[in-house]
Amino acid sequence: xxxxxxxPQALSIQEGENATMNCSYKTSINNLQWYRQNSxxxxxxxxxxxxxxxxxxxxxxxxxLDTSKKSSSLLxxxxxxxxxxxxxxxxxxxxxxxxxxxxxxxxxxxxx
Amino acid sequence: xxxxxxxxxxxVTQMGNDKSIKCEQNLGHDTMYWYKQDSKKFLKIMFSYNxxxxxxxxTVPNRFSPKSPDKAHLNLHINxxxxxxxxxxxxxxxxxxxxxxxxxFGPGTRLLVx
Numbered sequence: 001x002x003x004x005x006x007x008p009q010a011l012s013i014q015e016g017e018n019a020t021m022n023c024s025y026k027t028s029i030n031n032l033q034w035y036r037q038n039s040x041x042x043x044x045x046x047x048x049x050x051x052x053x054x055x056x057x058x059x060x061x062x063x064x065l066d067t068s069k070k071s072s073s074l075l076x077x078x079x080x081x082x083x084x085x086x087x088x089x090x091x092x093x094x095x096x097x098x099x100x101x102x103x104x105x106x107x108x109x110x111x112x
Numbered sequence: 113x114x115x116x117x118x119x120x121x122x123x124v125t126q127m128g129n130d131k132s133i134k135c136e137q138n139l140g141h142d143t144m145y146w147y148k149q150d151s152k153k154f155l156k157i158m159f160s161y162n163x164x165x166x167x168x169x170x171t172v173p174n175r176f177s178p179k180s181p182d183k184a185h186l187n188l189h190i191n192x193x194x195x196x197x198x199x200x201x202x203x204x205x206x207x208x209x210x211x212x213x214x215x216x217f218g219p220g221t222r223l224l225v226x
Contacts (some may be wrong), residue, residue: 004157031212042116042202042217086153094210098219099168100215102147102155 004089004103012109019076021106023089024069032065033090033100034074046074049101081112115139116218120202124224125193132189133221143167144186145204145215146178150166155202161186162209193225 004025013019031050035043048098049056049065049072056063062075076083089103116137137144141150142199145168146158160168175191190197200220206213 033214035155035215042204042218042219043215044217045214048212048214088155090215099157099160101157105153105155107153 004091004101006087006089006103006106008106009104010107010109012111013079015079015081015110017079019079019083019108019110021046021074021087021108023072023074023103025072025089025091025101025103026070027093028067029093031092032063032072034061034063034072035088035090035102037086037088037105039085046087055084076108079108079110081110084108084110115126116196116203116205116216118201118218118221120221121219122222122224124226126197126226127193127195128192130189130191131193131223132178132187133203133223134185134187135218136185137203137216138184139205139207139216139217140184141205141207141216142183142208143206143213144180144183145206146186146188147202147204149200149202149220151199159188160209185199193223198223198225 004023007022033048034046037043047058060077065072084106086105088105090100143162145160149155151214159178161180180186203218204215206215
């Protein structure tokens with residue numbers, strides 16, 4: 001299975017601290033995406049990183065990709081209470097068609 | 113304006129019943145998806161359609177039948193509902209298929225089978 005696994009499963013930090021979540025996957029990929037899911041809502045796309053990219057930034061988000069280790073990390077800097085949500089990585093396997101596989105998710109709680 | 117909408121938002125029904133969930137996207141996307149999210153938040157793709165044509169059909173019981181009357185709509189019909197079907201079902205769309213495109217998700221339909 002290509003399913004990614006996020007680590008940690010749950011993370012609780014104080015507002016203002018940085019939060020780091022990791023994603024590991026099993027087979028070669030074309031792209032890796034990160035999504036956020038607020039409680040009771042659908043997923044919202046955050047950032048996409050291609051397999052030939054190593055790092056990408058978007059606002060307070062920083063994503064890294066290490067294809068040799070088949071892993072990615074999502075860093076949220078200066079966290080806010082509104083960042084409280086579950087975060088999922090999603091990968092598409094090389095050679096695959098239209099199938100994106102989501103990881104198991106990290107539940108982040110930011111305490112005000 | 114809701115980009116991807118689903119109805120109903122909540123669905124409570126008895127085992128053995130047949131139910132449908134509707135999905136519409138107004139983004140002009142060519143590809144639509146159905147996902148199932150279980151109680152452990154594991155999100156698994158069920159079906160994917162591109163321009164009304166079935167592209168992905170994961171290992172899903174044939175009690176689940178998707179229907180795409182046009183590329184803006186992808187409905188999910190479930191026959192003979194079972195307890196294990198209880199989950200949150202998400203519809204999503206993207207401009208094209210594959211992982212290079214952002215997927216836009218609907219708000220989800222919470223199905224509870226009693």
